[in-house]
Amino acid sequence: MRMFGTNGIRGIANADMNPELAIQVGKAIGSVLDNGPLAIATDPRTSSQMIKYAICSGLMATGIDIIDLGVIPTPALQYYVKTHTGVRGGVMITASHNPPEYNGIKCIAEDGTEFTKEQESMVEDAYDTDIQCVQWDCIGQIVSVDGAGETYVDAVISRVDAESIRKAKLKVVLDCSNGAACETTPLMMKKLGVDAVLLNCMMDGTFPGHESEPTESNLSELIEVTGRTDAVVGMAHDGDADRCVFVSNTGRYLPGDLSLALIAQHRVVTNGGGKVYAPVSTSSTVKDVVESSGGEFHYTAVGSPIVARAMMENGGIFGGEDNGGLIFPEHQYCRDGAMGMATILEIIAKEGPLDDLISKMPRYHSLKLTVRCPNERKELVAKRIAEVAEGNVTTLDGIRIDYDDGWVLIRASGTEPKFRIYSESSDEGLTKERSEHYRGLVEKFIEG
Ligand code: MG
Numbered sequence: 532m533r534m535f536g537t538n539g540i541r542g543i544a545n546a547d548m549n550p551e552l553a554i555q556v557g558k559a560i561g562s563v564l565d566n567g568p569l570a571i572a573t574d575p576r577t578s579s580q581m582i583k584y585a586i587c588s589g590l591m592a593t594g595i596d597i598i599d600l601g602v603i604p605t606p607a608l609q610y611y612v613k614t615h616t617g618v619r620g621g622v623m624i625t626a627s628h629n630p631p632e633y634n635g636i637k638c639i640a641e642d643g644t645e646f647t648k649e650q651e652s653m654v655e656d657a658y659d660t661d662i663q664c665v666q667w668d669c670i671g672q673i674v675s676v677d678g679a680g681e682t683y684v685d686a687v688i689s690r691v692d693a694e695s696i697r698k699a700k701l702k703v704v705l706d707c708s709n710g711a712a713c714e715t716t717p718l719m720m721k722k723l724g725v726d727a728v729l730l731n732c733m734m735d736g737t738f739p740g741h742e743s744e745p746t747e748s749n750l751s752e753l754i755e756v757t758g759r760t761d762a763v764v765g766m767a768h769d770g771d772a773d774r775c776v777f778v779s780n781t782g783r784y785l786p787g788d789l790s791l792a793l794i795a796q797h798r799v800v801t802n803g804g805g806k807v808y809a810p811v812s813t814s815s816t817v818k819d820v821v822e823s824s825g826g827e828f829h830y831t832a833v834g835s836p837i838v839a840r841a842m843m844e845n846g847g848i849f850g851g852e853d854n855g856g857l858i859f860p861e862h863q864y865c866r867d868g869a870m871g872m873a874t875i876l877e878i879i880a881k882e883g884p885l886d887d888l889i890s891k892m893p894r895y896h897s898l899k900l901t902v903r904c905p906n907e908r909k910e911l912v913a914k915r916i917a918e919v920a921e922g923n924v925t926t927l928d929g930i931r932i933d934y935d936d937g938w939v940l941i942r943a944s945g946t947e948p949k950f951r952i953y954s955e956s957s958d959e960g961l962t963k964e965r966s967e968h969y970r971g972l973v974e975k976f977i978e979g
Contacts, residue, residue, distance in 0.1 A: 534655055539635050539645075540552075540636045541629065541634075543634075544578030544632055544633070544634050550581060550582070555662075556586060556658065557588060558590070559662065560622065560638060560654055561589065561591075561595045563650070564619055566595070567590075567594075567596040567619055569619060570597075570598045571583060571621065572601065572602065572623055572624070573601075573602055573623070574625040574626075574711040574736075575709070575734035575736045576633075576634050576770075577736040578634045579602075582636070586622060590622075591671035592671075593665060594669045597672070598673075598675075600679040601677070601679075603711060604683070604712045604716075605771040605773045606773050606866065607679055608621050609621065609863055610682075610686060610862075612641065618641070620638065622638060625711065628770050630743075643864070644836065645835075645836045647836070680714055684869065686862065687867070687870050687873050688719065696725065696873075700726070701725050701764075701876060701879060702726045703765065703766060704760065704766070705717065705728065705729055705730065705767075706745075706750060706752070706765070706766070706767040706768070707729075707768050708741065708745065708767060709731045709737075709743070710768060710771060711771045711772050712868065712869065713732045714734075716732075725876060728756065730752055745775075750776070757779075757782050758782020772869065773856065774854060774855035774857075775855050775872050777875055779885040779889065780886055785889070786853065787852065787854050790855065790857075790871070791817050791852070791853055791857065792816045794849065794857060794871070794875070795807045795817055795849055795851075797874070797878050798849040799821055799824040799849075804826055804827070805827070806826065806827045806828075806829060807829070807849050808847045808849075809828075809830065809851060810831055810834070811831070811832065811929070811931050812928075812940055813852070814895060814897060814955060815895055816892055816894060816895060831928075833929075833942070835851075835852055835858065836865075839858050843860070847860060848860065852866075855868070857871040895955045895957055896956060896961075897953065897954065898954045900952050900970060901944075901949045901951050902974060902977070903949050908977050910943075912973055913929070916930050916941050916976065917930050919972065929943065929951075937961065937962065938955055939953065939954045939966065941969055941973065950973050952973065953966075954969075
């Protein structure tokens, strides 16, 4: 059975994401690993403890010892696994930004990165087999360990210019979306001497503040409070805090490509050059600022583990996605929301308010639309599009057509029966015209 999507296994609690599945996934992971121990952590969803104990039960039945880190952000678990030799991997129980009725299982490899597709396939193959349990005297044991959250916070702080941040005496508004970072990120602000107004910073798996996807519409309170007060920035995490988004000092929500561009520019300038990686769907703003700052910009296929892998193999100094997923390689090769926030604080302390910095960046008109397409037609439609596309066509992920003044990306969704069409250019009308042109072609080829 194929279970892993782009972000682990996801489902609705006690429907498809149920204890029986979690026990079998636990046994499957246990049968794939030589031995333990494994670290486990959760977000605060109402089903997280249930799924955790079921998966622990399956793991222990195959002889795996478990270190229970409690409720902490996904990158804090990843940091624990990476920095504890002997810990063979990790399991995070979270559905990230999905609605509260969802939950999920994400597997972490020994180096703290997400499982590769090959490792996921091994677990999927084992899931369908009759997995042997160990005898009574070899059953795994579980121990709870406190303090992984604070160790992670201290590690993040050690990666930024904490002295400059403290000296700047910054005031911010922080929204933790009632999620996994409700203890760690306010602690980080305190340690950095930042005066933080806290919104939705009580853990609550029903997400009473707003839905946990950090979109502009979900963050209306953060936007309002940041704009109204003298805070220099508003910041928010998604539910498991591997991502972060920002609101400028005047209360303007920053699309993820702008924060990606801001940090990329800062890193390239500080480093005196270097390689930056982002998916083919990323706005040209990022490429432009990296290149004009003396850096090299490279596209990858879509997915944060793929960006992280490209950085690891080619010595990237920074990478990320336009959804607030930011990767800082000297810290760890995964998305890290607290690291993103600490870096933005450093940028503000040293370079000034975000509005001023952003106003200097090149901007484009972009559009994203989706077209429903049966899964079995996707391959044929993509092939036909590639045949008729005019311009500079590349197929790193989907079909990307580059023009002198913009680009279009036509990409089949990996999980849903649809195509996504992205269009960007310096002219609003042209952006729309091109996306409509390719929408028409996709629809025509679906028909046959
Ligand atoms: Mg997340």
